[in-house]
Amino acid sequence: MLRISAGVILTIVSLFSGALLAGTVKKEKQxxxxxxxxxxxxxxxxxxxxxxxxxxxxxxxxxxxxxxxxxxxxxxxxxxxxxxxxxxxxxxxxxxxxxxxxxxxxxxxxxxxxxxxxxxxxxxxxxxxxxxxxxxxxxxxxxxxxxxxxxxxxxxxxxxxxxxxxxxxxxxxxxxxxxxxxxxxxxxxxxxxxxxxxxxxxxxxxxxxxxxxxxxxxxxxxxxxxxxxxxxxxxxxxxxxxxxxxxxxxxxxxxxxxxxxxxxxxxxxxxxxxxxxxxxxxxxxxxxxxxxxxxxxxxxxxxxxxxxxxxxxxxxxxxxxxxxxxxxxxxxFQDKPFQAHQYIYAVRGAHGSGLPTNTAHFDLGRTVISDRYKLIYNALWQLPYYPVDFSGQPFWLELQQLHNEGKLEEKWDKLLFSERRSMFELFDELADPNEFNNLAGKPEYKEIEEKLKGKLQEWMILNEDYLPLPVTPRPR
The missing domain is CATH 3.40.720.10 (Alkaline Phosphatase, subunit A)
Known part of the structure; x- marks a missing residue:
């Protein structure tokens, strides 16, 4: 009986597998x-x-x-x-x-x-x-x-x-x-x-x-x-x-x-x-x-x-x-257990070609989304929300008027017309799918907030982001 070394067997198997893979790819391309x-x-x-x-x-x-x-x-x-x-x-x-x-x-x-x-x-x-x-x-x-x-x-x-x-x-x-x-x-x-x-x-x-x-x-x-x-x-x-x-x-x-x-x-x-x-x-x-x-x-x-x-x-x-x-x-595609990402990310940059007169034209923000939570980082938090593409529409002008007269529901008044936004917003997407309840800064969510800030910071560093990083620097 011929003795064949393990190395030779592995080589033969690799060559055979490679040939099969090449054939599969060729068939797919056809x-x-x-x-x-x-x-x-x-x-x-x-x-x-x-x-x-x-x-x-x-x-x-x-x-x-x-x-x-x-x-x-x-x-x-x-x-x-x-x-x-x-x-x-x-x-x-x-x-x-x-x-x-x-x-x-x-x-x-x-x-x-x-x-x-x-x-x-x-x-x-x-x-x-x-x-x-x-x-x-x-x-x-x-x-x-x-x-x-x-x-x-x-x-x-x-x-x-x-x-x-x-x-x-x-x-x-x-x-x-x-x-x-x-x-x-x-x-x-x-x-x-x-x-x-x-x-x-x-x-x-x-x-x-x-x-x-x-x-x-x-x-x-x-x-x-x-x-x-x-x-x-x-x-x-x-x-x-x-x-x-x-x-x-x-x-x-x-x-x-x-x-x-x-x-x-x-x-x-x-x-x-x-x-x-x-x-x-x-x-x-x-x-x-x-x-x-x-x-x-x-x-x-x-x-x-x-x-x-x-x-x-x-x-x-x-x-x-x-x-x-x-x-x-x-x-x-075939309904099998699969997770593409633990976290996904998005950015807000300049919009349209207008000069930066409000946050519709120019705003800077980043977000990280996990399976349950979302953290938003508003880099220009000092500036109020301004709508994109509908600031002149009758329904928005009416909401503005209600705000000016003090007649708008408090929740909407705070969400849409606050003079400043929060620098960080944290939402529980499962319990609060409409993203109304900002959990950032609450002691019971500190660990989640810090983890998401760390993930966002890692992503921003790897992508050579030009914004200040979201994790508070250590004092010098």
């Missing part, structure tokens, strides 16, 4: 699914039927029923540019230097569509402005952008078109499908402006008197009218998404296409967009792909916007770069 990533604009949880809110969204609800819905998906910022940058790159907003709203994504930061393109995909971005080529807000900006060739996305994807017209989005989508080379899988980011303000989907709006006001909101007639406008935009969005699904089915592409539906950040609602509260960061995330994703699942894992890129790359059988800070959530 059957790469198409990827359709639908991105809504300013869309908070829970405003979809499948999230339990009474709004008519049958097409998106059907997608959720046939796939997986994530209850705790959070964007990396409560603003579109910062959030979309992290989604597009699989990296922290700080890590890729995208905390200024009008900044273009640097050419040295790779986006996941580029990796899909190298891996054999025909790639495209169309619909609503994708926001990552920067903003030409002044003549000086124009000159700088042209001088240094800062607009890079024409070189990152095969098909790039944008439109501000709702009807044109559908035709761009069809045009993209018509241009796909035969035999190639495709990736398309299809972006919508709904439910971003201005609310103009009048024919889709529900009766303001019959809608459900989220728990804890001030229930006024003008606020109801405003929320009805928001819900109308969502119901119109669902109608348009239904047309997209039908076209995919008509072309026989629905079975082998991973469909992802996600909001780019929270809605321009009270304590929503522009804030690090739940309505600013918690967005819908739904995925469906026959045979890969077990239908009818509801997941409560923590998901970050950084996780989208590595997830889509894994589905395509393409390795994610080591620079990615996101984690693939593919293991959650």
């Amino acid at each position: 059957n790469q699914p198409n990827i359709l990533f639908i991105l809504s604009d300013d869309h908070s949880v829970p405003f979809l039927g499948c999230y339990g809110y009474p709004v008519k969204t049958p097409n998106i609800d059907k997608l959720a029923k046939e796939g997986i819905i994530y209850n705790r998906a959070h964007t990396t910022a409560p603003q579109c540019v910062l959030s979309r940058a992290a989604i597009m790159t699989g990296r922290s907003t700080l890590d890729i230097r995208m905390t200024r709203f009008t900044a273009p994504l640097s050419a040295d930061v790779i986006s996941y569509p580029e990796l899909l393109r190298k891996g054999g995909y025909y790639t495209g971005v169309c619909g609503r402005n994708f926001h990552l080529n920067g903003a030409r807000t002044t003549a000086v900006s124009e000159e700088v952008f042209d001088k240094y060739n800062l607009e890079t996305f024409k070189n990152r994807v095969d098909y790039l078109k944008t439109t501000g017209n709702m009807d044109s989005i559908y035709y761009q989508y069809k045009d993209f499908l018509n241009t796909i080379p035969k035999g190639k899988p495709f990736f398309l980011q299809l972006s919508y402006s709904d439910p971003h303000r201005i609310f103009n989907a009048k024919e889709y709006e529900p009766d303001p008197d019959t809608i459900k006001i989220p728990e804890g909101w001030p229930d006024t007639k003008l606020l109801r009218k405003d929320l009805a406008g928001y819900l109308g935009e969502i119901q119109r969005l669902d109608h348009e998404v239904g047309k997209v699904f039908e076209e995919l089915k008509r072309r026989g592409l629905d079975k082998n296409t991973l469909i992802v539906f996600m909001g780019d950040n929270g809605g321009a609602l009270v304590r929503g967009k522009g804030t690090l509260y739940k309505l600013g960061l918690n967005v819908p995330l739904i995925m469906r792909l026959s045979d890969l994703i077990k239908p009818g699942q509801v997941s409560n894992i923590l998901v970050s916007g950084e996780d989208i890129a590595p997830t889509l790359l894994q589905v395509a059988g393409i390795a994610a770069p080591k620079e990615f800070t996101g984690v693939s959530i593919v293991p959650s």
Whole structure:
């Protein structure tokens, strides 16, 4: 009998395993699914039927029923540019230097569509402005952008078109499908402006008197009218998404296409967009792909916007770069025990192109979220809250007037119109899902607060954050 050493056996097993793995990867690449990533604009949880809110969204609800819905998906910022940058790159907003709203994504930061393109995909971005080529807000900006060739996305994807017209989005989508080379899988980011303000989907709006006001909101007639406008935009969005699904089915592409539906950040609602509260960061995330994703699942894992890129790359059988800070959530597709993160993080940076006259234009904050608790660090705590995108709306002006007259409910008066905010806010997301009760500074929560500050500090150091760190320095 031949004697074979353990080392030889290990070598043979390794070679055989490597050959099997190579064969599996090759097989996956031969059957790469198409990827359709639908991105809504300013869309908070829970405003979809499948999230339990009474709004008519049958097409998106059907997608959720046939796939997986994530209850705790959070964007990396409560603003579109910062959030979309992290989604597009699989990296922290700080890590890729995208905390200024009008900044273009640097050419040295790779986006996941580029990796899909190298891996054999025909790639495209169309619909609503994708926001990552920067903003030409002044003549000086124009000159700088042209001088240094800062607009890079024409070189990152095969098909790039944008439109501000709702009807044109559908035709761009069809045009993209018509241009796909035969035999190639495709990736398309299809972006919508709904439910971003201005609310103009009048024919889709529900009766303001019959809608459900989220728990804890001030229930006024003008606020109801405003929320009805928001819900109308969502119901119109669902109608348009239904047309997209039908076209995919008509072309026989629905079975082998991973469909992802996600909001780019929270809605321009009270304590929503522009804030690090739940309505600013918690967005819908739904995925469906026959045979890969077990239908009818509801997941409560923590998901970050950084996780989208590595997830889509894994589905395509393409390795994610080591620079990615996101984690693939593919293991959650089959309803198996899985935890992507113990903690996720988000930032608040400059918003829009206006000068820093209030905290709508310029605010600086960070947050860390654990399985149960959230800590918010307001670096500009001395400045009051100022709403993003709705400071001139009738419902807000009425709330201001009630505050000025001393007639606004005390809870809302304190939350919305305090002259100063707390530097730190700590919330028990399980006991206080609306984030009304700040636990920071309370002795019984000291250990939790210190732990979260430590985690946030670690993340800020590793990401070379420019803000002062949140842990109180030792006296010298």
